[in-house]
Amino acid sequence: YSALLARAGMTGPGPIFEGQMGFEKQLGVSLGNVGEKFAVPFAKTDHGPASMILKTSIKNWPAEYHSQSAIEAALFLREEVIDLARVKSVTIESHDASVDIIGSEAEKWRPATRETADHSLPYITAIALIDGEVTNKQFEPERFADPRVWKFLENVHVERNAELSAMYPGAVANIVHVDLADGRRLTKRVDYPLGHAKNPLKDSQVEEKFNVLVEPMLGSDRARKIIEIAWKLDEAKNVDELMCACVMPKDANR
Structure with missing residues (x-):
């Protein structure tokens, strides 16, 4: 599809290989000068040569990948919360990449588009706790723009955690705390969410x-x-x- 768009004349960002989220940094290779051939050595495992596909993670939920462990943690805690009216606040401890990409700008607490909603750590975590599921329905305008959801988001906080940052990208961890009106704090930490290469989907x-x-x-x-x-x-x-x-x-x- 991308090739067809290019043939039709569509253009895109120039540094797709060298950029911060470009090919080189994502795969850990260097292409060298434009036009140079390059070779990526196969990783060695107990089962013989293996390519990057064996280290690939699959998103279990339709949301930005760094939020997957927060979703899993929120769904776990929801079983204990039962009554959302008892929730005083929610705090998400995350790693630097997650905070920088999906947990820092003000718009993440007031998502106005699907693209912002599914790239918002506070919204994704909150809606998992509220709805008990994260599907395409949670990214429809009538859901992510619901004033009641925005009100809940006023008490959702994101914090950086140095330990989780040091573990990244080997682990894509989040810690979710739910503080209740009675003073109790419920906590769940997930390092390798379902679908991670170290916790693969069946x-x-x-x-x-x-x-x-x-x-x-x-x-x-x-x-x-x-x-x-x-x-x-x-x-x-x-x-x-x-x-x-x-x-x-x-x-x-x-």
Whole structure:
């Protein structure tokens, strides 16, 4: 899709390789001068050569990755809170990358767009605690702009934690504290959220996430076909079959 956009004349940021969030820093490689060939050595494991895919994490919830452990912690604590009226405040201890990217600007406490809402550590954590789930529904305007949610966010605080920062990026940790009106503090820490490379999703869970997102657009039969092809992609000579299976029908809801 990106190649088609480029062919149509669309342009984007120039330093996609060298930038702070660019290719080089994300994969830990250096491309050298433009046009130079480069090689990325395979990591050595007990099972032989392994590529970066074996270190890949998958988001279990449809929100920015640094929030995943906060979501898991909030959902855990919700079982103890029961009555949200008893919540006096919520404090999220996070690492520097998380705070800088999704937990510092004022707009994170007053999300006006989906893009801000799903990149807001305070909103994502709060809505997990309030709704008991984080799905696409939580990123619809009527939810993230709800005045009652914004009121709750007034008592959600984000703090930097040096220990968690030192663990990053090996761990993507968050600590969530919920202070109750009776003086009690409930706390949950999650270092490796479900879907992290060190706490991977089961194949069945990956399929479940895929089906939730794809079936409404392509139907269950097409979704199943894509899954079957994807699980055997290492045996395929090319990606033609997969690309054809993923073509969006013209009458699909958008």
